Every structure is written in structure tokens, then in C-alpha cells.
Amino acid sequence: MTHDEIKAKVAEVLETALGCDEDEIVDDASLTADLGAESIDFLDIVFQLEKAFSTEAAPFKIDQGELFPEGIMDNPDWVQDGTITDQGMAMLSERMPHVDFSGFDGSVSKVGDLITVGALVSFVERKLQAAAA
């Protein structure tokens, strides 16, 4: 599947799950800050991505915490005084290779904004490539 085909399917999922317009779905649009996604929408998006990219031969399954690591706030090694620590940043970079961290100031309140349309497309693309390897 080409990059453009993946992008088109991801856009279709976002239009359905978030009720947003096609022209709002651009690479750097944040799902939460720009497209208004709430926490339950992420579960909706995950379910719809699984359905959209699964085939009979190769089920596409997204594990809980795979798109976005869980329990970040509760770990003092990762978060101190409302800011992601160096150790936390290393963990995020390792577990979220689909995310572009340039411009991220480490503020915990902005972690949720890191998932952009482009990050979601990259996430799907990496998973499909890994499954095909």
C-alpha cells in the first residue's frame, strides 16, 4: 500500500470518527488541539484503523498504549514539575517513533497534542512495513 493510499484511508477514518472536514485533515493538524479529539475518540480511531487496514491474511491489531504510551504522568522518572524529564523524553522517542518531537517544549500539558495526522499516517505505515518484513 502506498503512502498516499494509507493517508487517504487514515483521513477517511478521521472524518468519520471526529466529524471533521476533509480540508482540516492536514499533516501537522493535532488530533486534540486542532481536530477536537477527546480520549474516547482515540479508541474509536484505533478500532476504525484496525478495521480499515485488516485483511483476512493479515489482521491489523493495535495494542493498548502502542499509539500513545500509558501511565506517563504517574511515573516520577518521566515527569517532574509538569515537565517531561530527559529519561521521559528518551522513552517517548523510543516508543513513539511515529511522532515528530521538534518544537515540543517538554510540557506535560502538551503531550496529547503530539499526535498529528502525519504521526498517525506514519504509525500505520511503520506497522504495515513491520508486518510485511
Next chain:
Amino acid sequence: MRWMWIDRIVEHDPGARLVALKNVSLAEEHLHDHFPDTPIMPAALIIEGVAQTSGIMVGAVNAFTEKVLLAKVAKVQLDRDAQPGDTLRYTATLDRIDDAGAATAAQVHLRSNEDGSDWECIGEVNLMFSHADQNMSGLDLPEENFVFGDNFRAILSASGLRPETV
């Protein structure tokens, strides 16, 4: 029985499908105001009935141990009004479920109960449910399962689905 918007569960295929009936009655007080000369079952209460049908189906997957909360109304289409004397049938199917929650799809059928009338599909309602204990850590939720309380127990029991663990 307050706030039960289904009357009977008529089919249950665990983890796949649950069907419930709702008889619309002129004795329901809200129909007197909605509307005075034209009583119509409020669409919001049809959605609530579908949510109860779908929520029971989702809850049964984990033997009613999870607190299953309606989290998102993903899609609603209702093409015809339901009036006193009509029967509504909600057929819920389980689309997806995991530790965090579930997605369901339901069809709404109506039978007007006039001579020879048959079921007519009048719409669909797709919902998302959250397993509250898995998603709201930090919130002070009660230990007991407040979702599947006394009202639900009664209808589950009448349908042979009594949740022993609640």
C-alpha cells in the same frame, strides 16, 4: 421501573448480538408533553434504549464485572417516529471490544401493530462504550458496579441473564 427504556430481551448471542423490545405506551408521562396533540417517542430515549441494549451486550462479555459507560454516540439515523401502540426492536451487534472499551452498531425496527404489519427498519445507532475502571484512573469511582444496578438486574433476571457477580 424508572429509566429502563427496554421492556424485554428476546435474543442473546454472547459476544456478538443482543435484541431487545420496547413497547411505546400512552401511559408514559413524557408522551403527554412530547407532544400534546401528537405523542411521539423522543428520539433521545430511543438512543437510550439502544444504549441499554448495547451496554448489556458489552457488559455480558466480561460477566458484568466492568463498569460499561456510554462514551460516544458515533452515528444516529432515525427515519420514522414511534407512536403509542408501536413496538420498537433494537438489534445490537458487537463491532469491536478490548480492555479499554467497545464499539457497537444497532438497527432500530418498528412494528406499528396494525393488522398484518411487519417490522420496518427505521434507522441505526452506532455507539462507543468505555470500561470506566480502565480509562478513568485517578477518578474516584465507587467500588460497586453502579452501572448494572437493581433495574438492570431485574430485566437481566427476567431474561435469564442474571449477573451473579454484581
